[in-house]
Amino acid sequence: xxxxxxxxxxxxxxxxxxxxxxxxxxxxxxxxxxxxxxxxxxxxxxxxxxxxxxxxxxxxxxxxxxxxxxxxxxxxxxxxxxxxxxxxxxxxxxxxxxxxxxxxxxxxxxxxxxxxxxxxxxxxxxxxxxxxxxxxxxxxxxxxxxxxxxxxxxxxxxxxxxxxxxxxxxxxxxxxxxxxxxxxxxxxxxxxxxxxxxxxxxxxxxxxxxxxxxxxxxxxxxxxxxxxxxxxxxxxxxxxxxxxxxxxxxxxxxxxxxxxxxxxxxxxxxxxxxxxxxxxxxxxxxxxxxxxxxxxxxxxxxxxxxxxxxxxxxxxxxxxxxxxxxxxxxxxxxxxxxxxxxxxxxxxxxxxxxxxxxxxxxxxxxxxxxxxxxxxxxxxxxxxxxxxxxxxxxxxxxxxxxxxxxxxxxxxxxxxxxxxxxxxxxxxxxxxxxxxxxxxxxxxxxxxxxxxxxxxxxxxxxxxxxxxxxxxxxxxxxxxxxxxxxxxxxxxxxxxxxxxxxxxxxxxxxxxxxxxxxxxxxxx
Numbered sequence: 001x002x003x004x005x006x007x008x009x010x011x012x013x014x015x016x017x018x019x020x021x022x023x024x025x026x027x028x029x030x031x032x033x034x035x036x037x038x039x040x041x042x043x044x045x046x047x048x049x050x051x052x053x054x055x056x057x058x059x060x061x062x063x064x065x066x067x068x069x070x071x072x073x074x075x076x077x078x079x080x081x082x083x084x085x086x087x088x089x090x091x092x093x094x095x096x097x098x099x100x101x102x103x104x105x106x107x108x109x110x111x112x113x114x115x116x117x118x119x120x121x122x123x124x125x126x127x128x129x130x131x132x133x134x135x136x137x138x139x140x141x142x143x144x145x146x147x148x149x150x151x152x153x154x155x156x157x158x159x160x161x162x163x164x165x166x167x168x169x170x171x172x173x174x175x176x177x178x179x180x181x182x183x184x185x186x187x188x189x190x191x192x193x194x195x196x197x198x199x200x201x202x203x204x205x206x207x208x209x210x211x212x213x214x215x216x217x218x219x220x221x222x223x224x225x226x227x228x229x230x231x232x233x234x235x236x237x238x239x240x241x242x243x244x245x246x247x248x249x250x251x252x253x254x255x256x257x258x259x260x261x262x263x264x265x266x267x268x269x270x271x272x273x274x275x276x277x278x279x280x281x282x283x284x285x286x287x288x289x290x291x292x293x294x295x296x297x298x299x300x301x302x303x304x305x306x307x308x309x310x311x312x313x314x315x316x317x318x319x320x321x322x323x324x325x326x327x328x329x330x331x332x333x334x335x336x337x338x339x340x341x342x343x344x345x346x347x348x349x350x351x352x353x354x355x356x357x358x359x360x361x362x363x364x365x366x367x368x369x370x371x372x373x374x375x376x377x378x379x380x381x382x383x384x385x386x387x388x389x390x391x392x393x394x395x396x397x398x399x400x401x402x403x404x405x406x407x408x409x410x411x412x413x414x415x416x417x418x419x420x421x422x423x424x425x426x427x428x429x430x431x432x433x434x435x436x437x438x439x440x441x442x443x444x445x446x447x448x449x450x451x452x453x454x455x456x457x458x459x460x461x462x463x464x465x466x467x468x469x470x471x472x473x474x475x476x477x478x479x480x481x482x483x484x485x486x487x488x489x490x491x492x493x494x495x496x497x498x499x500x501x502x503x504x505x506x507x508x509x510x511x512x513x514x515x516x517x518x519x520x521x522x523x524x
C-alpha cells in the first residue's frame with residue numbers, strides 16, 4: 001500500500017468509500033485494482049453514515065413495500081427498473097457485508113436489530129448501533145488489506161479524466177492523478193475507471209459532509225463529456241446539531257424513528273398538521289417545515305425532543321450520539337437539543353445504466369457520485385449505502401464480462417496539462433470557496449426562487465477568471481459542481497421532491513416528469 005502508483009493499471013477506482021471498496025473487492029477476483037483516494041482511506045461519507053442500510057430482511061417486510069416507499073419518496077422521478085434491482089438484490093448484498101466481517105446490531109435471538117426511519121412503512125434499517133458507516137468501512141478496509149489484487153494509494157487526487165477520440169468514438173482511458181496537494185499531476189492509463197468519489201456537500205455553507213466532499217467526481221466526469229443528471233435534487237438532512245462553537249455533527253433520523261419529535265421552544269410539535277407521518281415524514285418535507293419555522297420566527301434553530309424515549313434505550317441504540325452531544329454540553333436524555341437542516345446528499349450525479357456504466361465508454365460510477373435512477377427527486381432514508389453496494393457489485397460483474405481494449409495500449413502520448421491548476425494560492429482559494437458556499441446556501445438551498453437562481457448563475461459565471469487564477473483543483477470542482485446544480489435547478493420550473501421553487505410551487509407532470517440531463521454544459 002506504500003508503493004508508487006504505476007503509469008498503467010488494469011482497473012482504477014477513484015474513492016475509498018463503500019462503493020469503491022465493494023467494487024475493488026469484487027473486481028480483484030479477475031483484475032489488478034488500484035484504489036486512489038485523495039485523503040486517508042477511512043475519510044469518506046460512508047464513515048459518517050449513522051443510521052444504517054435499508055433492506056428487506058424482516059419477516060413482516062417484503063420487497064414490494066420497500067419499492068413502494070422508495071417510489072413515493074422519489075416524487076415520480078425514480079426509475080422503476082433501477083428501484084426493482086435495488087430492493088431485490090439488497091438482502092444478498094447485506095449478506096456480503098456480513099461475510100466481509102461487518103458486525104451489525106442483533107436482537108437477543110440473533111436476528112438483525114432493525115431501526116425505523118422517515119418514509120419507511122416497516123422497520124428495515126440494518127445498523128451497527130449509530131455507527132453503521134464506520135463499521136462497514138472498517139470491515140471493507142480490512143477485507144481490502146487482505147486482498148492480494150488491490151493496492152490503495154492515499155493522498156492521490158484525480159485532477160481530470162484522460163480521454164481519447166471524439167464524438168461517439170470518445171472513451172476514457174485513464175486519469176490525471178496528483179500525489180499530495182502540491183504534487184505534479186501524472187497521466188495514469190487504465191483499462192477501466194470506476195468513479196466512486198462521493199458527494200458534494202461542501203458546495204454549501206452548512207453540511208453534514210466531511211471536508212473531502214467537494215464534488216470532484218461529478219466535475220471531472222462532466223469535463224470529460226459524460227452526461228450528468230438531476231443535480232438540482234440536493235437533500236438537506238433535517239437534523240444537524242446546532243453547535244456554533246463546534247464542527248458539524250449529524251443527529252440520525254433513526255432517533256426520530258424511536259420517538260423523538262421536532263418541536264418549537266414552547267414544546268409544540270412542528271410537524272403536526274404538516275404531514276400524516278409527523279416528524280417521520282420524508283426529508284424534503286421535514287427540512288422545508290423546519291426552514292419555514294426558522295424564517296417565521298427568526299430563530300437560528302428548532303428543537304429535537306428525545307425525552308420521551310427511555311434513557312436506557314437511547315444509550316443502547318445511539319451511544320455515539322448521546323456521548324458526543326454530552327461532550328458538547330447537550331444532554332438529549334434530559335432536554336430538547338437544538339438542530340438545523342444541512343446539505344447532506346446529492347441525489348443526482350454521473351448518469352449510469354443498471355450496471356454502473358456511464359455514457360462515456362471506459363468510465364463507470366457508483367455511490368453518491370452516480371445517478372442510477374434509484375432516488376428520483378428525493379432519496380429515501382438509508383437507501384444510499386444499499387444503492388452503493390448493490391450497484392458497485394453489478395458494475396464489477398459487468399466489467400468481468402468486458403474484454404480488455406487493445407487500443408489503450410497504442411496510446412503514444414498524454415495531452416498537456418494546463419499550468420493554472422498547479423500552484424494554489426491558499427488565501428485566495430479559501431476566499432473563493434467561502435463565497436461559493438455562502439452563495440449556494442442563500443440562493444440555491446432548501447427553498448429557491450427564479451431571481452435567486454439567476455443571481456447565483458451570474459455570480460458563478462463572474463468567478464470564472466478568479467477560479468482559474470486561484471490554481472486549485474478542489475476550488476475548480478466546487479465551482480463547477482455548483483454551476484451544474486444551478487443549471488439543473490433553473491431548467492426545472494416546478495417544485496418536486498428536494499427542489500422547491502416558490503415561484504413554481506406545484507408539481508408539473510406534463511412538462512417535467514423526466515430527469516434533467518446535462519452534457520458538456522448543454523441542458524437536456
